[in-house]
Amino acid sequence: RKEVEQDPGPFNVPEGATVAFNCTYSNSASQSFFWYRQDCRKEPKLLMSVYSSGNEDGRFTAQLNRASQYISLLIRDSKLSDSATYLCVVKNNQAGTALIFGKGTTLSVSS
């Protein structure tokens, strides 16, 4: 079983739509959680960290359920510029450990 699994995608939505991505992780030692965005095979860029209490950044809302080892990302009012691959990322809290990436879910927003 892969350490981080995401929705298969791709998601094709019209502008203005609300879209949700799900992710599960298998390592219960994981302590830090993130959503990254990757464009056209460029380097991934941090979209937001994910906290147990849930957190929001503009149109983006992230949720974490530690008991279910489940992470989600909700994008409201999708824009064309949101088209990208969204990567679910986890890490344990040992110093010097790497980020572990999911395969990513591709979002395509059309006008």
Place this chain on the structure above:
Amino acid sequence: GAVVSQHPSWVICKSGTSVKIECRSLDFQATTMFWYRQFPKQSLMLMATSNEGSKATYEQGVEKDKFLINHASLTLSTLTVTSAHPEDSSFYICSASLQAPYGYTFGSGTRLTVV
């Protein structure tokens, strides 16, 4: 701040040759550098973790004699793909960890094509 400069951004090489990829931390000291590889439509897979002044730690299934990592200084880590073959064609990217709360910073990646 906290920029990692990765070069080259793309390279095409003949099968059997070696390719060196460099990652330089421009305004901070990178004690630890992570090297990832990403095949099309796949996730970034961790290849190895390198610590300045010591041998790299390779992930299971990654050949340490094929993917040579050198981290001789706090600002430079290199990955050399030796005797490259077409199946080594991939997107290689480095990442440095930063002191909390700044997280991680990534190089811009190197697209390697072996023909």
